[in-house]
Amino acid sequence: MSERGRGLAFAVAAYALWGLMPIYWKSIQAVPAPQLLAHRVLWSALALVAVLALRGRLGELVLAMRKPATRWLTALAGGLIALNWLTYVWAVNSGHILDTSLGYFINPLLNVVLGVLVLKEHLRPAQWMAVALAALGVVALAFLGGQAPWIALTLAGSFGVYSLVKKTSPLGSITGLALETLLLAPMALIWLGLVARGGHGPVGGSDALSWLLVAATGPVTALPLLLFAAGARRIPLSTLGLLQYLAPTTQFIIGWTLFGERVSPAQLAAYGVVWLALALFAAESFWRRSRVQDA
Numbered sequence: 686m687s688e689r690g691r692g693l694a695f696a697v698a699a700y701a702l703w704g705l706m707p708i709y710w711k712s713i714q715a716v717p718a719p720q721l722l723a724h725r726v727l728w729s730a731l732a733l734v735a736v737l738a739l740r741g742r743l744g745e746l747v748l749a750m751r752k753p754a755t756r757w758l759t760a761l762a763g764g765l766i767a768l769n770w771l772t773y774v775w776a777v778n779s780g781h782i783l784d785t786s787l788g789y790f791i792n793p794l795l796n797v798v799l800g801v802l803v804l805k806e807h808l809r810p811a812q813w814m815a816v817a818l819a820a821l822g823v824v825a826l827a828f829l830g831g832q833a834p835w836i837a838l839t840l841a842g843s844f845g846v847y848s849l850v851k852k853t854s855p856l857g858s859i860t861g862l863a864l865e866t867l868l869l870a871p872m873a874l875i876w877l878g879l880v881a882r883g884g885h886g887p888v889g890g891s892d893a894l895s896w897l898l899v900a901a902t903g904p905v906t907a908l909p910l911l912l913f914a915a916g917a918r919r920i921p922l923s924t925l926g927l928l929q930y931l932a933p934t935t936q937f938i939i940g941w942t943l944f945g946e947r948v949s950p951a952q953l954a955a956y957g958v959v960w961l962a963l964a965l966f967a968a969e970s971f972w973r974r975s976r977v978q979d980a
Contacts, residue, residue, distance in 0.1 A: 692919020696928050699912035702905075704935025707777045709905060711944070713898045714778035720880055721902070722771045723873035727864050728903030733863035736907060745860045746867075756868070758854055761836050763865035765847040769840060776836045783938030783948060787826070788840030789933035790961070792820045793926070794966060795845040803849060809973070815966035822958035829952050858914055859907075927967050 686694070713721065737743050749755045776785045794816050800806040808816070816974040827833045854861055917925055937956075948956070 688919050690862045692916045693924070694731050694916075695912045696916030696920060696925060697931065699909040699916060700928050700931040701914070702909040703933065705939070706905075707782045707897075707936055707944070709901075710774050710777045713895070716895075716899065718771055718775035718778060721874065721899070722767060723776050723876045723880075724899045725770060725774075725902040725906060726767065726869045726873040727877075728900055729906040730863065730866035730870050732903030732907040733859060736859060736911065737863055742860065745856070746863055749860065749864055750858055752868075755790060755855065756864075758850060759856065759861060759864045762847055762854065763869045765843050765850065765868055766862075766865060769843040769847065772836060772839045772843065776840075780946060781942070782936055782944060783946050784834060784836035785840060786825075786933040786940060787834060787956065787959065788837035788939040789844075789936070790930070790963060791819060791823065791837060791841040792844050793929065794962060795841045796848055797966075799849050800847050804852075805837050809969065810825050811965060811969040815962045815969070818962035818965065819959050822955050822962065825955035825958065826952060829949070829955060859910060860959065862906075862910065876958040880940075926970060930963060930967070 710721070716724075733744070734743070737746055749759070773785055776782070797806075797808065797812060798816060801808055823834060825839070826837075851858075851861060856864065941948060
């Protein structure tokens with residue numbers, strides 16, 4: 686297999702795993718979302734530090750921890766990713782997988798808007814049209830649902846701002862997330878201690894399978910990240926951008942078919958408007974990059 690082919694396989698595997706995540710979280714839905722967040726932070730920190738150690742890159746982590754500015758920036762990123770994780774796990778286990786899917790469909794377009802507002806980037810006409818279409822679809826979903834789609838907006842907003850913060854960070858994705866989870870680990874330990882003092886089990890059950898599934902939150906978090914990093918180094922950014930929609934599409938299909946979440950024809954049409962916006966945005970970006978490469 687060529688290097689590009691391997692990169693494509695790695696990226697597809699990463700997004701497929703992210704798309705299948707609702708099935709995993711549903712398997713441990715007996716554990717309250719705040720407890721799952723605490724466990725995910727702790728086990729992810731262990732898994733990511735182990736990955737860095739195996740790669741001989743622990744020095745990067747130690748050096749980053751010695752820099753106050755990097756620590757503060759990483760702590761902010763950690764707070765945002767914790768909010769994202771907590772919202773996502775709660776939503777999945779509360780029967781709102783379709784809302785999480787919508788959030789990650791909106792996220793790429795929100796990143797564009799944040800780029801304009803914060804980084805003073807400029808949008809082309811087709812990109813403005815895509816953003817306007819997505820906004821129309823979200824407003825329609827809010828109207829049809831009788832309330833703002835706060836789950837989708839929280840997921841998109843927290844990850845959008847997280848991405849913006851990460852853009853200014855000097856750390857790589859794996860080192861950065863390792864430091865984020867390490868900085869969150871003391872709070873996770875305190876929370877689990879309070880839960881234990883309240884007489885609740887650490888994982889909602891004492892059987893070996895419950896412990897195994899909760900401990901797996903670390904590898905489950907680290908594995909797709911490693912696959913994504915491997916893929917991103919080998920394939921063009923335009924290809925990576927198109928593949929990112931695989932995850933929320935898979936989540937949507939799982940929520941609708943496997944877990945029976947209901948969506949009315951009108952809501953499906955509103956989702957369609959968001960998908961049309963994404964298709965327009967992706968097609969315009971792909972066309973623009975093709976012209977630049979051919980020039």
